[in-house]
Amino acid sequence: MTTQETSRADGRPVYVAAAVCAIGALLFGYDTGVISGALLYLKGPLGIADNAFMQGVVTSALLVGAMVGALLGGSLAARLGRRPMTLVVAVVFAVGSLAAALTPDVTTLVVARFVIGLGVGLTSVVVPMYLSEISPTRIRGTLSSLYQFSISVGLLLSYSVNYLLSPWGAWRWMLGLAVIPAVALFVGMLFMPETPRWLASHNRTEQARRVLRRTHRPEEIEQAQAEISAAERQSREQAGWRDLTSPWIRPALKIGLGLAVLQQFVGINTVMYYAPTTLTELGMGNSASIAAQVGIGVIGMLATLVAVRYTDRLGRKRLLLAGSVGMSVSLTVLGVLTLFVGASGTAIGVITIVCLTAYISSFGATWGPVVWVMLPELYPLRIRGPAEGLATWSNWASNFLVSLVFPVLLVGVGQAVSMLLLAVFCVVSFFFVHSFVPETTGRSLENLEEEVTTSNPRSPSRGS
Incomplete structure (x- = not known):
């Protein structure tokens, strides 16, 4: 084993992979929370100050998008992989946040919030799945908990941004700053591995073993290899939506x-x-x-x-x-x-x-x-x-x-x-x-x- 392989064999890269993927959950929290402050300042310029219904539509468009994203996320993650879908999540968040920040009217804002909702829904399926499958059994709960922790960080960040920008009523900046973590997520995931279980279930066994050697301790490799073998057997029994019944x-x-x-x-x-x-x-x-x-x-x-x-x-x-x-x-x-x-x-x-x-x-x-x-x-x-x-x-x-x-x-x-x-x-x-x-x-x-x-x-x- 080379010096580089030895340095990776202690499993530390799994923490990096989990932290990078969890940026998706931070975006989830930020985009969910930021509207509470931004709405106070955008309703006047967009002409909905006296229209409680449209204010509700602006807020709830994210929920509708999230429901659609959640339904799509599972099947897409199974077909395309957890890592590629996380990259898609980053793009969706970036596009939605830019559209919201640059919106000329309330209709465009509603569409942008729906797109952001798609990102939130995809995140709520793909990120927990990635964290769970990339993690060794001994720390799976700890790393998977980063999902909710990152949502909480995102919420706190949105509240803080709203508070800091409120003297200027800078609602476009409140909405648009989400682009920064979206770019960070995309760039970071380019260097992160796919989960070994997804790789094994798609007959990419050698790649799965390489990921295990990077993310698991030496004494955990044998057990993980057995799990890979089980995943290989399961790959012949892939199920779909009809099998949920x-x-x-x-x-x-x-x-x-x-x-x-x-x-x-x-x-x-x-x-x-x-x-x-x-x-x-x-x-x-x-x-x-x-x-x-x-x-x-x-x-x-x-x-x-x-x-x-x-x-x-x-x-x-x-x-x-x-x-x-x-x-x-x-x-x-x-x-x-x-x-x-x-x-x-x-x-x-x-x-x-x-x-x-x-x-x-x-x-x-x-x-x-x-x-x-x-x-x-x-x-x-x-x-x-x-x-x-x-x-x-x-x-x-x-x-x-x-x-x-x-x-x-x-x-x-x-x-x-x-x-x-x-x-x-x-x-x-x-x-x-x-x-x-x-x-x-x-x-x-x-x-x-x-x-x-x-x-x-x-x-x-x-x-x-």
Whole structure:
């Protein structure tokens, strides 16, 4: 083994590959969060200051694009590869961000936001898949958690950019600065490897072995080689969308769809969106509300570090259960307090801040990152693309549904009852995880696949 090969054999290049690919998740977070500040300044020049419907269309166009991107991402990643699709993601983000920044009218902006949404949807499928498949088993949870951490960094970056550029109302710069990380992602991924599992499943075994030698420690190579052999066998059994109805995949599909939907139904996006408004109603003022949004971004980012450090130590299932408890308690206390005491007064304000902090921390350390860690782990390689695409689409569809229903719910029954209803979904999430979700920590993707496919006698991977 040469000196260069020895330096790579310690597995350090895998951290570089994961960090570069995770820039896609940073773009996801930035483009999702930046519109909240940019909208304040673009609605006047674009003539929608008095048109709440069009403001909603500008915001929700990203969600629609994300649903389409999620459906396309799985199949395209299976066919073209994880690395080429990440390069496509970078181009889509760059084009969409430039179009948004240079938009002459609101129609062009809506189209640009839809294109950015395509990038977000593709990212939510391809990046977790790449991180999971490029990582050795011992650190798969840690590296896969970089996805949610990078989203949190992107959100915090967008809030900070909005705050810094707000004195000038520079909404075009707010939207256009996303081009910088998009270019960084494209250039970086040019030098990153394809995942060994995708290479092996497409009969490119020698290339897969070279990637393993770069990304795994010497003592991990033998196990990884066995996994490659399993992937080679699976390459003869590639499945598509029609196979998602097969009985053998239903248990994994049920778990994946349940996790993806519940991640939205526990209410994180609605709570994040209405947190600054809630604090304003407590008498903290607009400036404090803007600062609170940055503070919320910091809390979410720091909480995600818990998952980065402990996902492989404590286990995915244990973290999900703990997160469900934390979210249930904090939302219940907040709802009961608002219902019986009201939403005014210094003491109530302090308790509200504590509850919001506890809720966002509970989600950021558990359900936020862990669901994206587990989705690629649940599905066999030959059907991972379509299955993960469907689960991710259901996540975005649930996001869209909640964003439509929650404002109506808020007006109809009030904030207190709305918080308590979200708390009910948090309780449901606890029992769903306890009853159906397996522990995936410390197990190879192929080992998990064997458990899923052999749990049904009609599985195609059983020997004849």
